[in-house]
Amino acid sequence: MANIQEVADKAGVSVATVSRVLNKKSSVSPKTRVKVEAAIKELNYEPSMLGRNLRNSESRILLVLIPSISNPFYTEIINGIEDTALNSNYHILLCDTDSNPLRENIYLNMIKNKLADGVISMDPAVNKKRLNDLAKKYPIIQCSEYDDAGHIPHVTINNELAAYRAVKHLIMLGHKSIALINCDEKFLYARQRRQGYERALNEFDIPVRKEWIYNTDELLFENGIRAMRKLLQLETTPTAVFAVSDTLAIGALKEINENGLKVPEHIAVVGFDKISFSNMTNPTLTTVSQPMYQMGCVAVQMLINKIKGEDVESIILDHELIIRESTMG
Amino acid sequence: MANIQEVADKAGVSVATVSRVLNKKSSVSPKTRVKVEAAIKELNYEPSMLGRNLRNSESRILLVLIPSISNPFYTEIINGIEDTALNSNYHILLCDTDSNPLRENIYLNMIKNKLADGVISMDPAVNKKRLNDLAKKYPIIQCSEYDDAGHIPHVTINNELAAYRAVKHLIMLGHKSIALINCDEKFLYARQRRQGYERALNEFDIPVRKEWIYNTDELLFENGIRAMRKLLQLETTPTAVFAVSDTLAIGALKEINENGLKVPEHIAVVGFDKISFSNMTNPTLTTVSQPMYQMGCVAVQMLINKIKGEDVESIILDHELIIRESTMG
DNA sequence: GTGAAAGCGCTAACAT
DNA sequence: ATGTTAGCGCTTTCAC
Numbered sequence: 001m002a003n004i005q006e007v008a009d010k011a012g013v014s015v016a017t018v019s020r021v022l023n024k025k026s027s028v029s030p031k032t033r034v035k036v037e038a039a040i041k042e043l044n045y046e047p048s049m050l051g052r053n054l055r056n057s058e059s060r061i062l063l064v065l066i067p068s069i070s071n072p073f074y075t076e077i078i079n080g081i082e083d084t085a086l087n088s089n090y091h092i093l094l095c096d097t098d099s100n101p102l103r104e105n106i107y108l109n110m111i112k113n114k115l116a117d118g119v120i121s122m123d124p125a126v127n128k129k130r131l132n133d134l135a136k137k138y139p140i141i142q143c144s145e146y147d148d149a150g151h152i153p154h155v156t157i158n159n160e161l162a163a164y165r166a167v168k169h170l171i172m173l174g175h176k177s178i179a180l181i182n183c184d185e186k187f188l189y190a191r192q193r194r195q196g197y198e199r200a201l202n203e204f205d206i207p208v209r210k211e212w213i214y215n216t217d218e219l220l221f222e223n224g225i226r227a228m229r230k231l232l233q234l235e236t237t238p239t240a241v242f243a244v245s246d247t248l249a250i251g252a253l254k255e256i257n258e259n260g261l262k263v264p265e266h267i268a269v270v271g272f273d274k275i276s277f278s279n280m281t282n283p284t285l286t287t288v289s290q291p292m293y294q295m296g297c298v299a300v301q302m303l304i305n306k307i308k309g310e311d312v313e314s315i316i317l318d319h320e321l322i323i324r325e326s327t328m329g
Numbered sequence: 330m331a332n333i334q335e336v337a338d339k340a341g342v343s344v345a346t347v348s349r350v351l352n353k354k355s356s357v358s359p360k361t362r363v364k365v366e367a368a369i370k371e372l373n374y375e376p377s378m379l380g381r382n383l384r385n386s387e388s389r390i391l392l393v394l395i396p397s398i399s400n401p402f403y404t405e406i407i408n409g410i411e412d413t414a415l416n417s418n419y420h421i422l423l424c425d426t427d428s429n430p431l432r433e434n435i436y437l438n439m440i441k442n443k444l445a446d447g448v449i450s451m452d453p454a455v456n457k458k459r460l461n462d463l464a465k466k467y468p469i470i471q472c473s474e475y476d477d478a479g480h481i482p483h484v485t486i487n488n489e490l491a492a493y494r495a496v497k498h499l500i501m502l503g504h505k506s507i508a509l510i511n512c513d514e515k516f517l518y519a520r521q522r523r524q525g526y527e528r529a530l531n532e533f534d535i536p537v538r539k540e541w542i543y544n545t546d547e548l549l550f551e552n553g554i555r556a557m558r559k560l561l562q563l564e565t566t567p568t569a570v571f572a573v574s575d576t577l578a579i580g581a582l583k584e585i586n587e588n589g590l591k592v593p594e595h596i597a598v599v600g601f602d603k604i605s606f607s608n609m610t611n612p613t614l615t616t617v618s619q620p621m622y623q624m625g626c627v628a629v630q631m632l633i634n635k636i637k638g639e640d641v642e643s644i645i646l647d648h649e650l651i652i653r654e655s656t657m658g
Numbered sequence: 659g660t661g662a663a664a665g666c667g668c669t670a671a672c673a674t
Numbered sequence: 675a676t677g678t679t680a681g682c683g684c685t686t687t688c689a690c
Contacts, residue, residue, distance in 0.1 A: 001443075003683055014661045019685055026686095029659060046441040050388065051683025054379040054666050061422075070404045070605065078398055082425055086435065091444070093390075094423040096411055106415065112375040114330075114667095115420070221609050250609055257611055276399065277606060280550050280579055282586055332667055343677045348669055355670095358675060380667025383682050443683095662689080673678075 002043040004051075011039035022047055062092050062303060063107060063116040067123045069096045071219065072275040073245065073292070074122060077143065080296025081120065088304055090117070099125035111138050118303045121145075124187040139306035143299040144290075145189055146314075153312040155298045157319045159189045162288045163196025163242070165321050166270045169286070170240040171204050173327060175268060179212040179238035181227045181248050183219055190215075193244050193272075212238055216248065224251020232259055239267060240327075246271035246278045246287055253281055253326065262329075269326040283325030291317050331372040333380075340368035351376055391421050391632060392436060392445040396428045396452045400548065401604040402574065402621070403451060406472065409625025410449065417633055419446070428454035440467050447632045450474075453516040468635035472628040473619075474518055475643075482641040484627045486648045488518045491617045492525025492571070494650050495599045498615070499569045500533050502656060504597060508541040508567035510556045510577050512548055519544075522573050522601075541567050545577065553580020561588055568596060569656075575600035575607045575616055582610055582655065591658075598655040612654030620646050 004022075008015045013032055020028045021036040028036075039045070053059055062085055066074045078094065085092050093116060095107040104126060110116045111134065118139035121131060132150045134140060146154035170178050180197050183190040198208050211234055216223035224243060228251065231238060243249035249271030256267050263269055263283055271278055274289035298315055306312045333351075337344045342361055349357050350365040357365070368374070382388050391414055395403045407423065414421050422445060424436040433455060439445045440463065447468035450460060461479045463469060475483035499507050509526045512519045527537050540563055545552035553572060557580065560567060572578035578600030585596050592598055592612055600607055603618040627644055635641045 001441075004685095005683080015684080016661060016663095016686080017659085020660085023685080027659065032659080046438070048683055049439075049442040049444040050379075050383040050386070051666095052685075054377075054383045054668085054682085055684045055686085057379065057666065059379065069398075069407055070401070072399070072401070075399045079425065086432070091422060091439070093420060096408065103415070109375070110378075110420070113378040115378040221605070254609055254611065276550065280583055282583065282611060333669095334667080344668080345670080345678080346676060349676085352669080356675065361676080377667050380682095381669075383666085383684085384668045384670085386682065660690085662687105664685105664687085666684090668682090669680105671678105671680090674676085 001048075002045045003048065004045075007036065007039045007043055007045050010043060011036045057114070058117050059115050060090050061116045062090050062300065063095060063110060063119040064092050065095045065097050065104065065107060065119065065121045065123045065126065067097055067099045067125055069094065071247070072277060073247075073273045076292035077122065077296040077299075080293040080298075081300050082296075084297040084300035088300070090300075090304070097123050097126070099123060101127060104130075108134060118307050120299045120303055124189065139303055141299050141303045141306065141312070143295060145187065148188055153302055153306065153314050155295055155302060155315045155317065157290050157295075157317050159192035160196040160199070162272070162290075162319045162321075163193035163244070164200045165196075166242050166272070166286075166288055167197050167200035168203075169321060169323065170242065170268060170270060170327065171200060171206070173240075173268065175240040176206050177212070177236065177238040178206070178240045178242060179214065179231050181214050181216065181224065181231075181241060181243040181252060183216055183244055183248075185215060190244060197242060219245040219247050221247050221251040221254070224248035224253075225255045226251075228252040228255035232256075232261075237267075240269070241267060242270045244272050246273045246275045246285060249285055249287070249326075250277065250281055253283075253285070263326050264329045271326075274322055279324075281326075283329060286324045286327040287322050289320045289322050291319070330377075331374040332377065333374075336365065336368045336372055336374050339372060340365045386443070387446050388444050389419050390445045391419050391629065392424060392439060392448040393421050394424045394426050394433065394436060394448065394450045394452045394455065396426055396454060398423065398425045400576070401606060402576075402602045405621035406451065406625040406628075409622040409627075410629050411625075413626045413629035417629070419629075419633070426452050426455070428452060430456060433459075437463060447636050449628050449632055453518065468632055470628050470632045470635065470641070472624060474516065477517055482631055482635070482643050484624055484631060484644045484646065486619050486624075486646050488521035489525040489528070491601070491619075491648045491650075492522035492573070493529045494525075495571050495601070495615075495617055496526050496529035497532075498650060498652065499571065499597060499599060499656065500529060500535070502569075502597065504569040505535050506541070506565065506567040507535070507569045507571060508543065508560050510543050510545065510553060510560075510570060510572040510581060512573055512577075513544055513546060519573060526571060548574040548576050550576050550580040550583070553577035553582075554584045555580075557581040557584035561585075561590075566596075569598070570596060571599045573601050575602045575604045575614060578614055578616070578655075579606065579610055582612075582614070592655050593658045600655075603651055608653075610655075612658060615653045615656040616651050618649045618651050620648070 124145040142154035271287040278285040453474040471483035600616040607614040
């Protein structure tokens with residue numbers, strides 16, 4: 001591969017001039033420009049990012065931490081991130097942390113090693129202390145999940161309100177026995193959604209029953225199945241279920257079906273996230289829609305501003321309750 | 330951030346010695362090693378990959394081209410890719426090409442720009458000429474989908490045989506009216522799976538009926554719904570459907586249900602890929618399982634060998650027919 | 659408008 | 675075992 005020196009030689013100019021043509025910034029006479037461009041074409045020259053990046057002390061790569069690439073919730077966010085990053089001439093390095101601290105560490109080190117210019121973290125299981133420490137020196141944004149005790153700018157939705165609305169929807173339909181399939185409450189969003197759930201019940205003087213709140217380790221289908229199985233074994237079973245993710249809700253749907261019960265006639269179900277699959281279940285799933293694509297775009301914009309050294313404020317985006325067959329057959 | 334020079338100064342040695350400690354290759358006396366390590370710790374030094382990469386003329390980044398991150402088929406492959414790459418100290422840059430030539434171009438340029446050391450392409454819609462040209466100069470591997478006319482090493486399964494087996498399974502159950510929901514046959518895998526479909530029919534003297542072969546543009550749920558809708562409008566409707574992806578099959582399932590028909594009593598359905606969701610449908614989906622994780626691992630290993638300059642042979646992996654409720658209620 | 663030269667941080671060949 | 679030094683490919687200041 002040709003380098004900038006060879007281009008300069010062929011064009012009969014200095015490397016500085018070639019660089020000027022490449023970067024279009026400072027002025028080059030039309031004549032020399034043409035000469036240089038001809039030399040570039042002739043030699044099939046492509047500038048090396050390795051040299052440029054070292055010189056500019058940047059990698060133009062953004063790190064994106066997600067707990068699991070298999071979770072469809074993240075795919076739309078990533079689309080937003082990728083589009084926006086590409087537009088600003090950044091590339092993204094997608095890091096499936098598997099919520100594994102070791103892996104997380106490997107990736108987070110990249111920013112220290114100058115291999116990444118900034119980080120968007122979407123992993124609820126991220127080591128918060130580590131992230132906050134890093135954020136003092138490096139540009140970091142949290143997307144969707146964040147640390148309420150920390151000082152890292154984030155973009156997210158109002159989880160408490162979204163859960164409140166979902167549960168209120170069930171109450172308005174006449175339900176009084178409403179179960180909650182939640183994730184582990186070490187996660188902020190899980191705590192917030194539980195608060196919304198309880199606020200709705202309290203508002204209508206419906207007592208909160210411990211046995212109707214089930215906490216899962218992960219958000220997989222299987223967890224939804226297991227949770228629903230437990231709930232169906234209680235002496236009094238709920239007539240409605242609010243699950244904090246569509247994957248959990250779909251697992252619940254399946255288990256309800258398996259027991260010969262009908263949704264929503266016997267039990268109504270609400271999910272969260274509006275993953276593409278939530279429209280393919282039978283019945284289709286009532287769910288809370290987050291502006292995932294937009295969330296990704298905003299996160300990148302915030303991060304780029306942060307990289308530029310600007311001050312960045314956290315942003316709360318809107319959500320929407322999508323009412324489908326699983327609550328209103 | 331401290332650089333290697335500062336560490337050398339603080340430790341009272343030369344930069345070469347610091348580099349030796351860092352890279353553990355050549356010998357350093359225990360005493361100096363301790364001194365250097367102390368200096369590194371004290372200064373919180375982290376080696377810059379920008380400098381190292383320029384010097385070594387490598388980025389240690391592998392490009393992975395996928396048509397769409399939303400397709401769950403790819404997520405398991407990516408897991409395999411990521412694990413294997415990380416083990417060999419490579420990072421992966423995931424490129425959602427959206428089957429868009431412009432985007433593809435942006436990404437493929439990265440390898441010319443030295444920003445990537447090699448490419449794994451999984452995009453069936455990739456510009457084959459472009460890829461073959463690039464492959465002459467740069468390390469490239471194709472995964473899952475490949476170009477039978479080209480010379481790029483690939484890892485894949487025997488699509489013809491897999492389709493043959495799936496259709497034969499339906500025939501053995503007594504079906505004689507078997508539809509095929511295929512993707513656009515500009516894709517090699519689509520042509521191969523159609524061949525397998527036809528071979529099975531021919532073997533049992535079942536005529537191939539044009540109106541029972543439906544080609545879709547994409548592999549989305551919606552395409553499956555539309556395809557099934559068409560098939561159900563025919564005067565003679567099939568009693569079984571083989572769809573070349575689970576997403577299509579799940580769409581078909583939904584449309585069959587919508588029409589008040591039962592799977593598999595009225596119509597049996599077979600999918601392809603064994604995505605995690607195929608186990609959550611009602612009924613669960615009979616499907617062809619590809620060793621996706623392994624495919625990812627193998628692809629990376631092949632690519633790394635190629636980067637090292639070794640000769641690399643294409644590899645065909647095994648598949649498996651997973652029989653579930655959608656064919657045997 | 660253009661060129662000479664310094665230097666980003668690192669590794670490795672060569673010298674000691 | 676350790677130090678000296680060149681150089682990977684590029685951008686940018688400073689001259690002219």
